[in-house]
Amino acid sequence: MPIFECRALEKRYGAAMALDHIDLALEPGRIVGLLGPNGSGKSTLIKLAMGLLQPTSGEVLIGGQAPSPQTNAVVSYLPDRITLSPWMKTRQLLDFYGDFFADFDRAAAERMLSQLGLDLNQSVRQMSKGMKEKVQLVLTMSRRAKLYLLDEPIGGVDPATRDYILHTIISNYNPEAAVIISTHLIADVEPVLDDVIFLDHGHVALHESCEEIRETRGQSVDALFREVFKCWEN
Amino acid sequence: MSWQFQADQPIYTQLVARLQQQIVSGVYPPGSKLPSVRELAADAGVNPNTVQRAFAELERAGLIYTQRTAGKFVTEDAAAVAAARRSLAEAQTRQYLAAMRALGCGKQEIHNLFDQMEEQEHADL
Numbered sequence: 001m002p003i004f005e006c007r008a009l010e011k012r013y014g015a016a017m018a019l020d021h022i023d024l025a026l027e028p029g030r031i032v033g034l035l036g037p038n039g040s041g042k043s044t045l046i047k048l049a050m051g052l053l054q055p056t057s058g059e060v061l062i063g064g065q066a067p068s069p070q071t072n073a074v075v076s077y078l079p080d081r082i083t084l085s086p087w088m089k090t091r092q093l094l095d096f097y098g099d100f101f102a103d104f105d106r107a108a109a110e111r112m113l114s115q116l117g118l119d120l121n122q123s124v125r126q127m128s129k130g131m132k133e134k135v136q137l138v139l140t141m142s143r144r145a146k147l148y149l150l151d152e153p154i155g156g157v158d159p160a161t162r163d164y165i166l167h168t169i170i171s172n173y174n175p176e177a178a179v180i181i182s183t184h185l186i187a188d189v190e191p192v193l194d195d196v197i198f199l200d201h202g203h204v205a206l207h208e209s210c211e212e213i214r215e216t217r218g219q220s221v222d223a224l225f226r227e228v229f230k231c232w233e234n
Numbered sequence: 235m236s237w238q239f240q241a242d243q244p245i246y247t248q249l250v251a252r253l254q255q256q257i258v259s260g261v262y263p264p265g266s267k268l269p270s271v272r273e274l275a276a277d278a279g280v281n282p283n284t285v286q287r288a289f290a291e292l293e294r295a296g297l298i299y300t301q302r303t304a305g306k307f308v309t310e311d312a313a314a315v316a317a318a319r320r321s322l323a324e325a326q327t328r329q330y331l332a333a334m335r336a337l338g339c340g341k342q343e344i345h346n347l348f349d350q351m352e353e354q355e356h357a358d359l
Binding site for chain 1: 241246280
């Protein structure tokens with residue numbers, strides 16, 4: 001059964017069509033890139049999967065179920081902005097995650113935090129933007145979830161941290177779980193992905209395996225993206 | 235640090251080429267244990283399913299084998315490794331010859347250049 005499915009999914013904000021009739025099915029064991037220019041509907045799709053937004057019509061399903069507290073218990077979500085409480089120390093965040101999520105692997109989180117040189121006694125308020133992003137990512141990736149929804153996980157961090165994040169995604173790979181990474185830094189994530197979905201003005205413009213793209217078209221996913229979403233004509 | 239890949243070719247074929255090279259050159263001698271899918275994926279910075287596919291390809295070619303519980307190993311068959319080495323060397327040579335012909339070099343010129351370059355390299359050492 002697909003872990004993530006959209007059936008004739010449509011989302012409008014007033015008159016603006018954010019997602020227009022999306023049909024998708026993602027199987028466990030895949031790492032999928034959700035790619036598209038700004039405003040193509042990437043974050044909207046992820047928020048619908050989390051139940052943070054309601055579809056205008058159609059449905060989104062997590063393991064066959066509509067989003068609910070039960071499905072959120074198996075979905076690990078990294079929002080595209082910092083949502084950590086400023087007054088909390090990292091140690092308290094670990095407690096908080098441990099209380100909230102049965103699948104939270106605290107030992108893994110502590111290991112990653114120490115690899116990144118992050119102090120458990122520092123409060124979120126004292127952290128730089130990059131540090132907050134790292135902590136938030138560690139918390140997200142330390143859950144043993146069935147579906148990971150990572151909204152722009154590598155957007156705001158330096159290249160070395162970007163490598164660490166991608167490394168973390170690879171070493172956390174679980175054939176029972178799917179990972180969806182939304183980003184426009186395609187060249188960086190490309191080697192890590194099984195499949196890509198190109199979103200264009202709320203439509204699925206392409207859903208294909210990365211190796212297939214390189215094999216049949218003789219070009220990288222990054223090059224194909226630049227071609228499909230070219231912003232000007234010569 | 236992750237490996238570098240050509241953008242316009244599948245990654246698994248590039249992994250296959252790199253592993254083949256490491257096997258025929260003795261980095262992984264006959265009978266030796268290969269890294270696990272997870273280790274290699276993390277090391278190369280690529281998707282684990284891609285690594286799995288590269289291993290499957292090498293297994294089909296008879297260069298490696300899987301032992302249910304212990305992992306993946308280079309074949310003990312030294313002749314198979316030698317044959318793979320030979321075929322890689324042939325492919326390299328064919329490529330080289332094609333590039334030289336494209337420059338308009340004939341057999342004699344290629345031979346002469348080859349000898350000269352090799353002498354120079356020896357002199358430099």
